[in-house]
Amino acid sequence: MAKVPVQFTLNGSEKAEFVESGATLLDVLRDKIGDTSPKAGCRQGTCGSCSVIVDGELRLSCLTLAETCEGASIVTTAGLAEGGVLHPLQRAFMDAFATQCGFCTPGMIMAAKALLDRNPDPSRDEVVEAIAGNICRCTGYEPIIEAVLSAARSNSISAA
Amino acid sequence: MAEGTAPISPEGAAIGRPIARDDGVAKVTGRARYAADCRPPGLLHAVIAPSRIARGRVTAFDLDAAMAEPGVVAVMTPANRPPLAEDPDAKTAPIVFRLDLLQDDRIRYAGQPVAVVIGETLEAAEEGAFRLAPAYAAEPALVDIDAAEPFVPETVGLGAPVERRRGDVEAALATAAHRVQRRYETAAQVHNPLEPHAVVAVWEGDRLWVDTPSQNVARAQRRIAGLLGLPPDHVHIRSPFVGGGFGAKAFPAGPQVLGILAARLVGRPVKLVLSRAQMFGAVGHRAPTRQTLRLGLADDGTIAALAHHARVASSRFDDFFEPAAALSGGVYAAGAVETTHEAVRLDIATPVVMRGPGEATGSLALECAIDEAAAELGLDPLAFRRLNHADTEPISGRPFSSKALRACYDAGAARFGWAGRPLAPRSLSDSDGRLVGLGIGTAVFPSMMFQAEARALLRADGAAIVELGAHEIGQGAATALRQIAADALGLPLSAVTLRTGASDLPDAGGAAGSSHTATAGSAIHAAGTALVARLAALATADPASPLHGAGNAVLFAADGALHAGDGRRDPHAAVLARAGLGAIEARGAAAPDRAARASHAMAAHGAVFAEVAVDPDLGAIRVTRLVGAFAAGRIVNPRLARSQLVGGMIWGLSLALHEAAQFDPATGAIANADLGAYRIPVHADLPFVEALLVAEEDTLVNPLGVKGVGEIGITGTAGAVANAVWHATGVRIRRFPIRIEDLALAMPGREKEDDA
Secondary structure, X not given: OOEEEEEEEEOOEEEEEEXXXXXXXXXXXXXXXXXXXXXXXXXXXXXXXXEEEEOOEEEEHHHOEHHHHOOOEEEOHHHOOEOOEOOHHXXXXXXXXXXXXXXXXXXXHHHHHXXXXXXXXXXXXXXXXXXXXXXXXXXXXXXXXXXXXXXXXXXXXXXX | OOOOOOOXXXXXXXXXXXXXXXXXXXXXXXXXXXXXXXXXXXXXXXXEEEOOOOOEEEEEOOHHHHHHOOOEEEEEOOOOOOOOOOOOOOOOOOOOOOOOOOOOOEEOOOOOEEEEEEEOOHHHHHHHHXXXXXXXXXXXXXXXXXXXXXXXXXXXXXXXXXXXXXXOHHXXXXXOOEEEEEEEEEOEEOOOOOOOOEEEEEEEOOEEEEXXXXXXXXXXXXXXHHHHOOXXXXXXXXXXXXXXXXXXXXXXXXXXXXXXXHXXXXXXXXXXXXXXXXXXXXOOOEOOEEEEEEEEEOOXXXXXXXXXXXXXXXXXXXXXXXXXXXXXXXXXXXXXXXXXXXXXXXXXXXXXXXOOOXXXXXXXXXXXXXXXXXXHHOXXXXXXXXXXXXXXXXXXXXXXXXXXXXXXXXXXXXXXXXXXXXXXXXXXXXXXXXXXXXXXXXXXXXXXXXXXXXXXXXXXXXXXXXXXXXXXXXXXXXXXXXXXXXXXXXXXXXHXXXXXXXXXXXXXXXXXXXXXXXXXXXXXXXXXXXHHHHHHHHHHHOOOOOOXXXXXXXXXXXXXXXXXXXXXXXXXXXXXXXXXXXXXXXXXXXXXXXXXXXXXXXXXXXXXXXXXXXXXXXXXXXXXXXXXXXXXXXXXXXHHHHHHHHHHHHHHHHHHHOOOEXXXXXXXXXXXXXXXXXXXXXXXXXXXXXXXXXXXXXXXXXXXXXXXXXXXXXHHHHHHHHHHHHHHHOOOOOEOOOOHHHHHHHOOOHHHHHHO
């Protein structure tokens, strides 16, 4: 298969790769670049564990062709903590016991971040809706909802 | 927390505190390294080519086409698979499952690996596997549990008796004032941990390094070493994080061994990760069941006879028989009780343990039957359960080591608001016109324990390292076991490091059977106790110690120091410093107390209450509330325990309403082998779920008094949900999961419309 050059920004760093035509963003992130925070739970868009944010939009990286990300700005869970300080969502997930086996956690945090980026003060129903595409097989859903709501509250406090 | 649920542990000790997870930062930053995240240099990617038929033979591969794909390095088939030291079909240990490791061209289930394609990239390997295009000689396959001839297996589960009896059930049934006989069906289910099975294998001469998720690294090491003919200590299995297992990772699966063999074949590191569809194939599932409950009832509401018979499915080539009826010997008092099983063999992969193996499906049928019996007598289902409370274990007559079930009924009923529930079904509705129902189920899960070892090292600075091959599979073991270690050593949590998740460490037993905290924790407790004893011997023999001359027995360790009852103390670090020791080490081992287990029945108990709302026209079911109250001995970390209990309850809800693996009779394959069509609940499916912890002290079950919380939540819950659906609608659906069409078509008035 032909290789395709692609350049994008990952968590603020410039990346340039030759990728196989048809390679998914998930595989390029994990195997070529080595950011293994997005997880491959199903590779068919049904579990949400590979969720990343591309140009501000929540995307399933397993269904996103890497070559379509030319020039894009991509954010993954690995890029959320700044200078060793956890992002409020990460802190909230820890405090709320919102991670168990942890495999869904990076995708869940991305889905939550995409929600809070566009809606800083979501209702409980809006949180449920926003992460309804992410499966947690340990089924620790209630703490996850609590974590997202709590992160939203802490954001609004720090913004005030 | 409800009233009467005071913490068990003394204030200040590590055990009993809801401390945050030790692995929290690694998990929320994405740094936690799962097997598939490993990328050793020179890594190749392997993919499995699964069988498209359920029975027959592979007659040909298009090897040329596969090898012609750019980037394909090798194709592994029965013709070139590296040799094994053991036949993968040999039963080399009491609990070992037959594996499909390309030993021949025979196909025994759909999804069986028939070849492995290894490529420079995942894409190349996948394309190669596609081009391999196996040709088959297919034979008729049977995948229908109802169509096969049953037989009685020798044992069920992992060596449990196939039949148990106490009293004369037939005689008691014949003379009972009331009889209830019902048949229930449960579907096959698939574990589907979110992390697919993955293996990264690196050979260094005759040493093997394997990154792979495991619920039992010691067992995996023994099995893999045996198959490969290696000394066990040449096989290094690392499993620091497991992305869920639920039983699917309790035994090494064939694909994990195939990844190791592929690395052997090509002489380079290999990564093999199953696709989600392949997770419905060679890594086990929960067997479907057909269960018949027969109850004989006296006029006063007591159960005179209880017979539970289960038919379960297994594969044609191996033995795992879901012990679905077994739990009914221990839940309700009955004048006579029997549990029996039969099995059928189908052209399917061998089923295996899955969260609450036997208990989950058996509890669902039992709790429905108990509800139907209560309805037959016109009794409140909670009152009926209280009336038939088993003060001793019915099947054996043994007393329970502890049993706070009545307190669970009380706490759960109070929290849920059971009082005032109308007896008759179809009595309640909500403001949207939905039919509302309230149901209950009794939860029970045996308190198992296995053997384990641990070692503890105390350093001169007063900090300790505790090591054992325990398993962090999401349940919080790494955190809870460190809490146990801190108390055993008398150290603050901050001074204790726990190392787990590798086969090079002492065998900690498996993370299965809700036994890991009890088993591994007891070994840690023993190691810590032994280390404190050594420390105390040093101190009391040392004239410079404030504790000189104090008897060992009156010493205890806490806050990093040894203490005498009279207030004298000597810090751990000071004892070592005066002795001129850089560190001291101690080992500990734990095993079940055979005598206590012979004389006592041991189980955790609980009561689960469910409220559902049902659309009267469509039959759509919504669980609107779920409250469980559980007594499981000592609780090491209440937040982690509640997560386990709530997770189990949602699995119970899912067993009742969601999950079914549907075998296609034409191909023998699971037709809904993806997470879109196989319905795992997401947030939007669920109500607020609450788990209450009811205090319970148990001095017999193990030195820690821990019973385990990993699986009990699934029991009781499935039945409570099903019973609530009946209470809402007046319709009793006995085929699980309850399908919307089954319920809608059975609703009163519905049949007439259809006939019109």
